[in-house]
Amino acid sequence: MGFRNIIGRRLGLGLVRRRKPFSTATCDGDGNGNAKSINLYSAINQALHIALETDNRAFVFGEDVSFGGVFRCTTGLADRFGKARVFNTPLCEQGIVGFGIGLAAMGNRAIAEIQFADYIYPAFDQIVNEAAKFRYRSGNQFNCGGLTIRAPYGAVGHGGHYHSQSPEAFFCHVPGIKVVIPRSPRQAKGLLLSCIRDPNPVVFFEPKWLYRLAVEEVPEHDYMLPLSEAEVIRQGSDITLVGWGAQLSVMEQACNEAEKDGISCELIDLKTLLPWDKETVEASVRKTGRVLISHEAPVTGGFGAEISASIVERCFLRLEAPVARVCGLDTPFPLVFEPFYMPTKNKILDAIKATVNY
């Protein structure tokens, strides 16, 4: 209950206090025009409707998308745009993504849906070896920039081994693609439209926990949010927290509790993981001197490691404490042990205190 309000209120305020203007936005995304209170899957649905409306060579395909998808993100698309543009594929992720690359190479906008991010691994080869390198190895004669791959990722409470994984780290290691993760419905719509229209292949991970839980005022018109710009969603002076996706809400709760102990936390949403906005994070760390990164994926080799290494490179003398990472454990994603595996609010709070009192 408080959680929803947090997302609604905090993010709204964060947008007003942003330091950089949205460079590619067609509006300021601040609720100009009609804004309705909708959840994440509806926001994504709206974004897809707009994307298909504004480009008649855009396609949405994947497993079960024509009836609306298992998370209802693609409802109404097949009825409105026809089965030639919104269609089901057989159950072959490698085929889906490879086929999408081909569509994109011929100038179409291919929006592929992978039903769960856990199933993206058969397509990993196509993404890493083909999508990421297409422009590079053809000398810019061809490119698959029109490809956007959407996949629900992250823990959902009861997903178990194969419905809860966060594979963003694997993709962040691949030069040539972009990795984008929204935190809320308004961000999701703007970011997804930017991803679809971005001239590079993008992997867009949607936090499945938030599909129904996150509700926010989302403008109904077409707007885009810039990629590769991190956002400071809460100002603070004692420690910088960096995260993305559903984890931000957990970090937000930890920040609120830390505030009661007098620790003022600055919370940054990376939004785009690859290429990520180093300047914003660096500026924040220069202000606070401490940084904590949190993500659901296992800690070893997770994206937090990259952020940590970059920050240390840039801000070594400014750091007052080691970079803290509060992440999932180094085990396969468990079923019954999920609460112990996850980087929960208490773990983050402990780490905040430890870092501040270092």
Next chain:
Amino acid sequence: MCLQLTYVVKSGLVGFPLHQLNTKILPTLSATIPTPFPLVFSAPIVSFLSFIFSSPLSLPSSPPIFSPFPSSLPIRKKMATAFSPSKFAAQPFPLNTTSQNNPLTIPTIASPFLGSTRKLIRLCSSSNLNLRRRSGTVVAVSDVVKENKSKSTPNLLITKEEGLELYEDMVLGRAFEDMCAQMYYRGKMFGFVHLYNGQEAVSTGFIKLLKQQDSVVSTYRDHVHALSKGVSARAVMSELFGKTTGCCRGQGGSMHMFSREHNVLGGFAFIGEGIPVATGAAFTSKYKREVLKEVDCDHVTLAFFGDGTCNNGQFFECLNMAALWKLPIVFVVENNLWAIGMSHLRATSDPQIYKKGPAFGMPGVHVDGMDVLKVREVAKEAIGRARRGEGPTLVECETYRFRGHSLADPDELRDPAEKAHYAARDPITALKKYLTENNLTSEADLKAIDKKIDEVVEEAVEFADESPVPPRSQLLENVFADPKGFGIGPDGRYRCEDPKFTEGTAQV
């Protein structure tokens, strides 16, 4: 002309399957089936029902209601198609003359271990002779039905004990799945649970023919496969509840049933992931037999998977490997026509999956998966082939799931008429009818079995309820072979027992 081909056993077993047909939908027809193609059976010819198919291009754009091969489609006037004995032939000549396939030329492989196909052809030709002799035994359906009325029980497919065993296994599967649904809605188990109601004939038909050392690889719809293989209902229910007494100590849940003792190599949440694993297991048994010379090692592996998986690359890769190396494996396709919300007919260029077998050099068989006796007969032959070292078989079982894809699936997409059609062909009711009509057993016996199974399932639930929840330290176990590699800190204790490991916000 033939609309359907029915091979019947000389002894007139066909009484049973025919009663199962909704003759409005699937007109049977009587014809003498000429058999120019050889059967490799050494066992008595069994009866199969098959559907005719016209070329896939003529299928309507929306899926037909009742069966994949509706009789309203134009029927090509060709002879022996579909299900013909040549499906078991070494030479994979597809009999459906609407296809454009050319007979494969079988390459010969020199290595004695991985088998030479020359041997296979010779074997085939000797049984050609057998077959030609036997072809006279294939009679028209209507003739045999008449015959059946005057025959007595020795011509039945199963004995009383076998019948009761099959019945008990199917009822166990059904009762267990129904209990799972109840428990799920009461919040005792969580996660994604996929129930097997309606498909019991496939599991029972195949797995009850296996020995303990044979392996089974399944999908996420694996509770009943585990139960049929011999894993106790208590262990499976505890696993679903996430308790330590579960078959995997509560680690995996619904989709990950493993059993070392019964050689269940897992449920796999990811479609198609189990098939290569099964292929490797089959290779091991062949290796043990032929290279390590363990003569009694004729273990067979069964890989179960669905219709959606048949469009996945891993499936084709494994068909190729298994046929190439003549592995003792049976690929069982549980074609329930739906992959969550995607109709098989709209997702597959040629919906007749069994035809993919001959394309890779192995027999492809289609069987009515709602009839446990038919499945059992096909399974006997396929498993027998594998045990004798003759290689893999692809068996397509046409079956149906009565519930939705998972317990979270509202199941709104399927036509109620289609559901009703298959509900009328409930395998348990069919077997019950067969057993009672053929005087193999009485209603009272069957009711006693029902009651016994109810007690078993209830006891399983109680057991699972009372079992302890796994300790937190189990979270860090078994990541690697050596637990000290990861889960144990420098002080020798598990990292999670370190006081700094904060309690999560939920109790498990």
